[in-house]
Amino acid sequence: xxxxxxxxxxxxxxxxxxxxxxxxxxxxxxxxxxxxxxxxxxxxxxxxxxxxxxxxxxxxxxxxxxxxxxxxxxxxxxxxxxxxxxxxxxxxxxxxxxxxxxxxxxxxxxxxxxxxxxxxxxxxxxxxxxxxxxxxxxxxxxxxxxxxxxxxxxxxxxxxxxxxxxxxxxxxxxxxxxxxxxxxxxxxxxxxxxxxxxxxxxxxxxxxxxxxxxxxxxxxxxxxxxxxxxxxxxxxxxxxxxxxxxxxxxxxxxxxxxxxxxxxxxxxxxxxxxxxxxxxxxxxxxxxxxxxxxxxxxxxxxxxxxxxxxxxxxxx
Amino acid sequence: xxxxxxxxxxxxxxxxxxxxxxxxxxxxxxxxxxxxxxxxxxxxxxxxxxxxxxxxxxxxxxxxxxxxxxxxxxxxxxxxxxxxxxxxxxxxxxxxxxxxxxxxxxxxxxxxxxxxxxxxxxxxxxxxxxxxxxxxxxxxxxxxxxxxxxxxxxxxxxxxxxxxxxxxxxxxxxxxxxxxxxxxxxxxxxxxxxxxxxxxxxxxxxxxxxxxxxxxxxxxxxxxxxxxxxxxxxxxxxxxxxxxxxxxxxxxxxxxxxxxxxxxxxxxxxxxxxxxxxxxxxxxxxxxxxxxxxxxxxxxxxxxxxxxxxxxxxxxxxxxxxxxxxxxxxxxxxxxxxxxxxxxxxxxxxxxxxxxxxxxxxxxxxxxxxxxxxxxxxxxxxxxxxxxxxxxxxxxxxxxxxxxxxxxxxxxxxxxxxxxxxxx
Amino acid sequence: xxxxxxxxxxxxxxxxxxxxxxxxxxxxxxxxxxxxxxxxxxxxxxxxxxxxxxxxxxxxxxxxxxxxxxxxxxxxxxxxxxxxxxxxxxxxxxxxxxxxxxxxxxxxxxxxxxxxxxxxxxxxxxxxxxxxxxxxxxxxxxxxxxxxxxxxxxxxxxxxxxxxxx
Numbered sequence: 055x056x057x058x059x060x061x062x063x064x065x066x067x068x069x070x071x072x073x074x075x076x077x078x079x080x081x082x083x084x085x086x087x088x089x090x091x092x093x094x095x096x097x098x099x100x101x102x103x104x105x106x107x108x109x110x111x112x113x114x115x116x117x118x119x120x121x122x123x124x125x126x127x128x129x130x131x132x133x134x135x136x137x138x139x140x141x142x143x144x145x146x147x148x149x150x151x152x153x154x155x156x157x158x159x160x161x162x163x164x165x166x167x168x169x170x171x172x173x174x175x176x177x178x179x180x181x182x183x184x185x186x187x188x189x190x191x192x193x194x195x196x197x198x199x200x201x202x203x204x205x206x207x208x209x210x211x212x213x214x215x216x217x218x219x220x221x222x223x224x225x226x227x228x229x230x231x232x233x234x235x236x237x238x239x240x241x242x243x244x245x246x247x248x249x250x251x252x253x254x255x256x257x258x259x260x261x262x263x264x265x266x267x268x269x270x271x272x273x274x275x276x277x278x279x280x281x282x283x284x285x286x287x288x289x290x291x292x293x294x295x296x297x298x299x300x301x302x303x304x305x306x307x308x309x310x311x312x313x314x315x316x317x318x319x320x321x322x323x324x325x326x327x328x329x330x331x332x333x334x335x336x337x338x339x340x341x342x343x344x345x346x347x348x349x350x351x352x353x354x355x356x357x358x359x360x361x362x363x364x365x366x367x368x369x370x
Numbered sequence: 371x372x373x374x375x376x377x378x379x380x381x382x383x384x385x386x387x388x389x390x391x392x393x394x395x396x397x398x399x400x401x402x403x404x405x406x407x408x409x410x411x412x413x414x415x416x417x418x419x420x421x422x423x424x425x426x427x428x429x430x431x432x433x434x435x436x437x438x439x440x441x442x443x444x445x446x447x448x449x450x451x452x453x454x455x456x457x458x459x460x461x462x463x464x465x466x467x468x469x470x471x472x473x474x475x476x477x478x479x480x481x482x483x484x485x486x487x488x489x490x491x492x493x494x495x496x497x498x499x500x501x502x503x504x505x506x507x508x509x510x511x512x513x514x515x516x517x518x519x520x521x522x523x524x525x526x527x528x529x530x531x532x533x534x535x536x537x538x539x540x541x542x543x544x545x546x547x548x549x550x551x552x553x554x555x556x557x558x559x560x561x562x563x564x565x566x567x568x569x570x571x572x573x574x575x576x577x578x579x580x581x582x583x584x585x586x587x588x589x590x591x592x593x594x595x596x597x598x599x600x601x602x603x604x605x606x607x608x609x610x611x612x613x614x615x616x617x618x619x620x621x622x623x624x625x626x627x628x629x630x631x632x633x634x635x636x637x638x639x640x641x642x643x644x645x646x647x648x649x650x651x652x653x654x655x656x657x658x659x660x661x662x663x664x665x666x667x668x669x670x671x672x673x674x675x676x677x678x679x680x681x682x683x684x685x686x687x688x689x690x691x692x693x694x695x696x697x698x699x700x701x702x703x704x705x706x707x708x709x710x711x712x713x714x715x716x717x718x719x720x721x722x723x724x725x726x727x728x729x730x731x732x733x734x735x736x737x738x739x740x741x742x743x744x745x746x747x748x749x750x751x752x753x754x755x756x757x758x759x760x761x762x763x764x765x766x767x768x769x770x771x772x773x774x775x776x777x778x779x780x781x782x783x784x785x786x787x788x789x790x791x792x793x794x
Numbered sequence: 795x796x797x798x799x800x801x802x803x804x805x806x807x808x809x810x811x812x813x814x815x816x817x818x819x820x821x822x823x824x825x826x827x828x829x830x831x832x833x834x835x836x837x838x839x840x841x842x843x844x845x846x847x848x849x850x851x852x853x854x855x856x857x858x859x860x861x862x863x864x865x866x867x868x869x870x871x872x873x874x875x876x877x878x879x880x881x882x883x884x885x886x887x888x889x890x891x892x893x894x895x896x897x898x899x900x901x902x903x904x905x906x907x908x909x910x911x912x913x914x915x916x917x918x919x920x921x922x923x924x925x926x927x928x929x930x931x932x933x934x935x936x937x938x939x940x941x942x943x944x945x946x947x948x949x950x951x952x953x954x955x956x957x958x959x960x
Contacts, residue, residue, distance in 0.1 A: 058641055065861075073570065082864055089849065089868045096871075098902035101852035103862075152686060173572035174642030175688035195690070196572030232572060259569035260577070364852070369861030 058180060065369070068180045068189040069362050071198035072239035080243055084208050087354070087361035093130060094356065104133035104367050110163040111137045112154065113192070114170040119328065120192055123352070124167045124201075127359035131367070136163065155179055159187065165367060166190065173197035173232075188366040196230050202327055203236025205358040207244055209351050210282050213323050223250040223276055223318070224267075225308060226286030226335055227257045233327045234286055235265070242266045252276035253308065256297045273308060277317040285310055285326040288335050301334045311337045315345065323347045371413055371788055372396045374406070378418025378749060382425060383722035384729075384738035393423055395745040398787035403741060418749055421782055424721050426458025426746035428728040428737045430548075430626050430674035431602060432699055434491070435766075436479070438467025443679040443766040445479075448699065449488040451765035453792040455675070455700040456748030456781035459729065459736045460489055463548075464496040465523035471496035471507045473515035480516040488791050490746070492732055494521040494548055497536050503527035506536055509545055518732050519600070521548035524649055526584065528554045534591050541597040546733070550602040551588055551609065552650060556580035561690045563653040567636040573690060576651055582608040589616045592623060600731055601625040604670060605650035607660030614669040624731045625669065627661050628676035629705035630696050630771065633712075634658070638771055644685055644692035645771040648676075662713050665723060672728040673709065673720075675702040679767020697767035704777035707752055711778075717752060745788035754780040795933075800943060800951040803914050803930030808835045810928045811881055811912055818907065820844040820878040824896050825867045827885025827943040830951070831914060835883070844878070846871035853895035875904035885943040887913040887929075890922035915953075917941055 057074050061067040066079055093099055109128040111121050116139060128135045140154055151170075158166065166189045168176045173195030180189040193199040207217075214220055222241055228234045228251050241249050242265075251262060252270040263269055270276030277283060293301040315324065324336075324346045332338045341348060373395040380391040380403070387403075394402030394410055401407050432452065435443035452460055462479075464470035470479070476493050483491035495517035499505045502525075509520060520540060527533045540547050557576045562568040564575025585601060589612065592599040604610055604627050613625045630648055635655045639646045646652055664670040678695025685692050698705075702724060710720035729737030736746060757776045760768035784792035811821075821843055823832030829847045836845060851866040882896055893911055900906060912928035917935045935941060940956045 086862065086866055089851070089866045092868055092870065093852075096903050100902065102898070103852050103857055150683070150686075151688065170688065172688035172690050174690070177642045178644075178688045194572075194688075196574075198572070235570070235572060260564045260575055261566035261569050264566040265570065364862050368857045369859070 058177060066365055069200050069366065070177050070180055070189065070191045072200045072203045072236045072243065073198070075243065077243050077245070080204070080207070080240065083204055083358065083361050083365060084211060086365060087208055087357040090357040090360040090364075091354065093360070094353070100130050100132050102132045103364050104128065104131040107133045107164040107367060108162065109133045109135050109165045109167060109363065110158050111135065111167045111192070112140060112158065112169075113138065114140045114151070114168070114175070115193070117169060117193070120169065123355050124192060124359055127356050127363060130356070131360055131363055133165075133363070151175065151179065152182055155182060159183060163187065165363065167192050169193045171195055190362060190366065193232055196232050197235065199232040199236050201355070201359050201362060202233050203240040204362070205351060205355040206237050206284065206325060206327070207240040208354050208358050209325060209347055210323075212350075212354070213347060214281055218245050218247065220246045220281045221248040221250070221279055222246055222282040222284065223252055223280040224284045224286060225252045225273070225276070225310065227288050227292065228253050228262060228286065229257045229259050230289065230292065231286050237284060238265050238267055250276050250280070254298065273314045274317050277314060280318040280322055283310065283315065283318055283322055283324050285324065285336050287327060287329065288331055293334065305334055309333070309335055309337060310340050312339055312343070315340055325351055328352070372410060373785070373788060374410075374412035374415045375418050375423055375747070375749065376415060378421050378423035380423045380739070381718055381721050382739045383718060384425070384726035385740055388718050393739065393747070395747075395785070395788045398745055398789070400739055400741055400743050400745050403739070416749065416783060421749050421751050422717070424748050424750070425725040425737050425739050426748045426784060426786065427456045427702060427724045428732065428734075429457050429460040429677070429699065429702060429724070430672055430728045430731065432460045432462055432675055432677035433465070433679065433695070434462050435679060436466065436482070437475070442681045442684070445482055446486060447764070447766040448677070448679065449483065449486050449491070451699045451763065452489045453784045453786070454764045454781060455702050456750055456784050457699055457702065458489055458746035458748070458784065458786050459492065459732075459734060461492045461494050461518060461732055463494055463521050463523040465501060465525070469496050469500050470494070470517075471499050471501075473508065473511045476512055476515040476517055487789070488786065490734075490736065490786070492516070492518040492734060494519050496520065497522050497547060498527065498532065501525040503529055503532055506539055509540060510543060513543070513545065518734060519546040519548050521602070522550070524550055526552055526554040530587065533587075534595065537591050537595040537597040537599075541595050544598070546598040546600055546731070548600045548602055549588055550650070551581055551584035552576070553580040553583045556583065561647060561651065562639060563636040563651045565636060565654055567639060571639065571642065578606040578608055578653060578657065581606045581650065582612060585609050585612045589621055589623060593619070593621045596622070598622045603628050603631070603650055603676060604661060604664070605631055605653050605657060607657045610660045610664035610669055614664070617669065624671045626672040626674045626728070626731075627665060627670050629673050629698055629702055630676065631658065631661055632665070632673065632709045633705060634771060639689070642689040643771065644687065644689050645696065645769050645773065647689055647692050647694045648696060649694040662709060665709065666713055666715055666719070671723070671731060673702070673706050673723045674728065675699050677765070679765050680769045681767070685769050696770045697763065697765045698770065699765055700763055701758065701770060701772060701777070703748075703750060703781060704779040707779040708777060745785055747783070747785040748781055749783040750779060750781045752779050754778070756780050795955060797953045797955060798931050800914060800953050804831060804834055804951065807831075807912050807914060807928050807930045808838045811835055812839050814881065814910065814928070815841070815843070816879050818877065818879050820846070820873060820875070820880050822871065822880055822882050822900065823847045824882065824884045824892060825849045827914075828883045830943075830945050831885060832883045844873035846873065848896050848899055850892060850895035850899050853898045855891055855895065869899060871903050875900060875906050877905070877907045880906045880909045881928075882909060882911045883913070884911070885914050886941050887911070887916045887926050888919050890920045890924035893924050894922055914943065915941065
C-alpha cells in the first residue's frame, strides 16, 4: 500500500500523520523550522514564499488556539488565509464533508488545514482533493496531530539535542490523545531510545506497547531519570465517570507536582500541548516553573507549521 | 422445459456425490442423475464441460433493503445479483424499515419475491418488536407468514430476562433463534477490533471479549431452555472455542462466518478504508486463522455472504461515520473457493458450506440435487479468473473491500425450478 | 580552461572591500560560499565590522517550480540594518536572481543606506539589471558549465568547473 502522504518521488505531498514518514523528512521539516525561528524576530515577520496562494483552515471541530497558530504561520509565509468553522449542525442538515470540501476546491484554495472530530477524516479528504492541493492534518479524532508532534520534538531537540540518548515520559490520557500518538511516532522515528507512557489502565489503548513504548502505572517508577516529561491534557468530561473517579484523585496519582518531578533528572524539561488544566494534570508551580518549556512550545509551533507549509507549497 | 446438463462435474454434498455426471431436468425438478429417464428429449442442452454442477447456493444472510431503503438496493436488483452469484435460496434479516415484526410485512416480502421468481427468499422474523429487546413478536403468526427463524439482526438484547423468555417461547414451538453475539456495552460506539491497529488509527475498539461474553450467556441460556440457536458471523478465536466446546456438550448450536472474515483482518483497514468497516469488525490474523480452522473442523457450519449493500452517501464518509457492511452475493462462491484453496481443503467442502449446511440450519428443502428435488442449480467455472469491478457487479451496492482484486470462480448458469435465471 | 587561483582572487576583493569601508559599513555573506569569503575577509582586515549571513531560500523565484531547498540554512542578521552601507558577498555571480532574493530578504530586516555587491567571479549571463560592484575575475562560461567554489578542511578555497550534457 502506497503511503498517501508521499508523492511518487517520495516527497511530502500531504501531512496526515507522523507514522510511516521517513526520518529524513522529519529532519527536513525540523531543520527548515529552525530557519523560520529567526523570521519571527525580524522587523518584517514575513517571507514571500506563499504569496498569491490561498490557505484554507477548515475546522469541523472548534479550536481557536490551533487555528490561530496555523493562521499566523500562513500569513508569515504571505499566503491569504480563509478560516472556515464548519458547524456540525449544518452538516447534519445534509451537507456532507465532501460537499464542504468541493466548495472550497471550487474557490481555488491551494492548501487545506483540516481539523475533524473523526479519526481518519483528514485522510479521507486528502484522498478526494485534486493533485494540486495539499492537505495538512490539524488533528483528527484520536488519530493524529502531526504538527503538534513535530513541534514537540522540535522543542525537545532544541533543549536536548542528543536525541539518541534520551528518556522521554508521556503522562496521562493516551487512549483519547492524538497528540500522544503523534509524539510517540515522532520520538521513535527520530531515534529516541526510551519512550515511556504513564497512565491508569483505563486511559491506555489496547496494545499500546506495540507502538514502541514502555508502560508504567506509577509516576515514581515512570518518571525515574527522565530527561523530558510530556504531559497530556485530560478532557473535562473524562475527569469523573467510568474512566476515572475524580479529578482530585487523578491529580493525586498522576498530576505533575514539584515532588513528582523530582524523580526525573534535575535538568528535565516539562512540556504540555495546552490548554492546561492546572491542578488536574499539572500543578501551577511546575507549569510556571524553571523546568517548564510550555511557552517556547507555542513559539516553535508557528515555525514548525511554517516549515510544513513551505515544504508542501513549493515545487511543480 | 426439459434441460440436459451434460459433461459437467457434479458435486452434491448432501448426497455425497463428487463425480462427472449428467443431470436431467424436467418440469422444474431433477428427473435424472447420470442417466436420462425414459423418453427424455431435451429442449435445451447445457454443455458443462470443465464446469462444476452444484446445488444452487444457500445464503444465510443477505440484506435486500426492502422495505425502507430502496435507495440502497431493491428486491429486484439484489435478487438478480443473487442469481448471478449462483444463489437460489437466501435468508434475510429483519432489520428493514419497518422491521419485519408483523406477519403482513413478511407476506408482502414473500409475495414480491415470488413474483420476481429469481431466488427463494426466506425471511427471518424479528425476535422482539422493533428489535427493541423488550416485547416478544407473534412468532407463530410470523412463521405461518413464512419466517424460518427469528433474529435480532445486529441489535443486542441487553435484558437477559427478555432473552431467556424469548428462548423459552421459541423452544416451545421448536423455532431456531439466529443471533449475532456481541455484548452491547463493550461494543458501544466501537468500529474496529480493539488491538494494535485500532490503537494506531485512533479508532474506538470492540474487544474480542465482547463476542465471547455474549456467546457464553447465549449458550448457557440455550442449554437451559433447550433452544436451537444459530450464532451468526463469528469473528473471534474465543468465539470459535466456545462453540466447539458447546457442540461437544450437546448444545443445539450451529454457527456461520461471513465470507469477508475468512480472508481479511484489521490490517486490511489500511489507511481508513471504509469498505473494511464491517459488523462484526475485522479482527486479528489469529482470529481469522481460528475461523478458517473452525470451518474446516466443522465447528462453523456455513459461510454466508452477509450481503449488505450500502450507497455511496453512507459509505463515502470518515471510517467511523461510514455505514458498516459489504456487498457479497456475487462474491460468495469465489470467496468460499478461496477458503478451500488457502486452507488445503476440498472443493466439495467449500460447496457444502454454501449448500447443504446452511439449508439444514434453515431447515428448508434446498441445497441438494436429489431425484425429484427442485431443480435449483448453480453451474460454475472454478478456474475462471475475474476482477472485482464495481461496474460489473449486479448488486446496487458496490461496497466491498475486494474491489480491484482478482478472484477465482465464476457462475456460468443459475437455474431456479428448472428455469435459467442467470447466464454469464 | 585554466582557472584562476581563488586565494589570489580573494586577496584582490579583500583589498577592494577594505577600500570601500566607511563607519557605517556592514558585511553580509550569502550561504554557503559567500559566508566563507566574508569570514576570510573579516580575518584579513582585522576590524570589528557588523556582519551577518543570508540564505534567501524563502525569497527565491524558482520556489514554485523547484520547491524549497532540502537543507536551508538559517539567516542571521544580528545588527540593525537600517542606515547601514551593506556589502553583500557571494562567490559566483550568474543570473543575478540570488542577489535579488538576498536584497529582498535584507529589506525585510530594515532599510539600508546602500547595498554593494562583491563577488569572487562574474561568470556572465545576467538576467536582471544587477551588476556586481567588486569583482575578483570575469570568466565567461556557457550555460551548461557549472563553476563551483569549495572549501577544504584546512579552509583553503578551490574552484571546479563541470560541464553537463544538457
